Amino acid sequence: KNEVEQSPQNLTAQEGEFITINCSYSVGxxxxxxxxxxxxxxxxxxxxxxxGKKKHGRLIATINxxxxxxxxxxxxSHPRDSAVYICAVRSGGGADGLxxxxxxxxxxxx
Amino acid sequence: DTEVTQTPKHxxxxxxxxxxxxxxxxxxxxxxxxxKQKAKKPPELMFVYSYEKLSINESVPSRFSPExxxxxxxxxxxxxxxxxxxxxxxxxxxxxxxxxxxxxGPGTRLTVL
Numbered sequence: 001k002n003e004v005e006q007s008p009q010n011l012t013a014q015e016g017e018f019i020t021i022n023c024s025y026s027v028g029x030x031x032x033x034x035x036x037x038x039x040x041x042x043x044x045x046x047x048x049x050x051x052g053k054k055k056h057g058r059l060i061a062t063i064n065x066x067x068x069x070x071x072x073x074x075x076x077s078h079p080r081d082s083a084v085y086i087c088a089v090r091s092g093g094g095a096d097g098l099x100x101x102x103x104x105x106x107x108x109x110x
Numbered sequence: 111d112t113e114v115t116q117t118p119k120h121x122x123x124x125x126x127x128x129x130x131x132x133x134x135x136x137x138x139x140x141x142x143x144x145x146k147q148k149a150k151k152p153p154e155l156m157f158v159y160s161y162e163k164l165s166i167n168e169s170v171p172s173r174f175s176p177e178x179x180x181x182x183x184x185x186x187x188x189x190x191x192x193x194x195x196x197x198x199x200x201x202x203x204x205x206x207x208x209x210x211x212x213x214x215g216p217g218t219r220l221t222v223l
Binding site for chain 2: 033035040041042043044045048086088096097098099100101102103
């Protein structure tokens, strides 16, 4: 079973700061997901990566398949970015559930 | 429509009750998932349905019984639950291709008394 490690577990930063959240996994994957979960529960998919880099607004996600590592970056952070960010991997193809990291609790202070 | 809906949003039940959670999607996805999330923990996979057939059961106790009556609907029947089963139950759906996104519902917050 894939082990997914995230760091840091908790991160508090000031508005405007550049944020980096890291994720590493132990076994080869077909895809890696970055998810956002706000208090109250709903999960939103931010990115799905199998290689390279993706950008959406102020969010950037990168993955290095050889090193089994991914990073999520937030530029010009804002208090509304405060949430739990979860890295999740998919090991197989077809209908395969996700294995989740423990999440990073991010607080952006005004 | 990229929405997965779940009902009810909240559910309180006793250990002798029988209740059901419902999940619905109209994106034409052929895979549907149930996850369980305890407080301050990541979600854990419970079941996966592929083309309306159960393809993955992650050793979930039989007091949880999934059902997929059609390609848009996924139910989770609950019976004789324990207080430790209290959690957020999340439903998700996806296409079956290898590189596809899972879309999550808002979850049902279950409390077992």
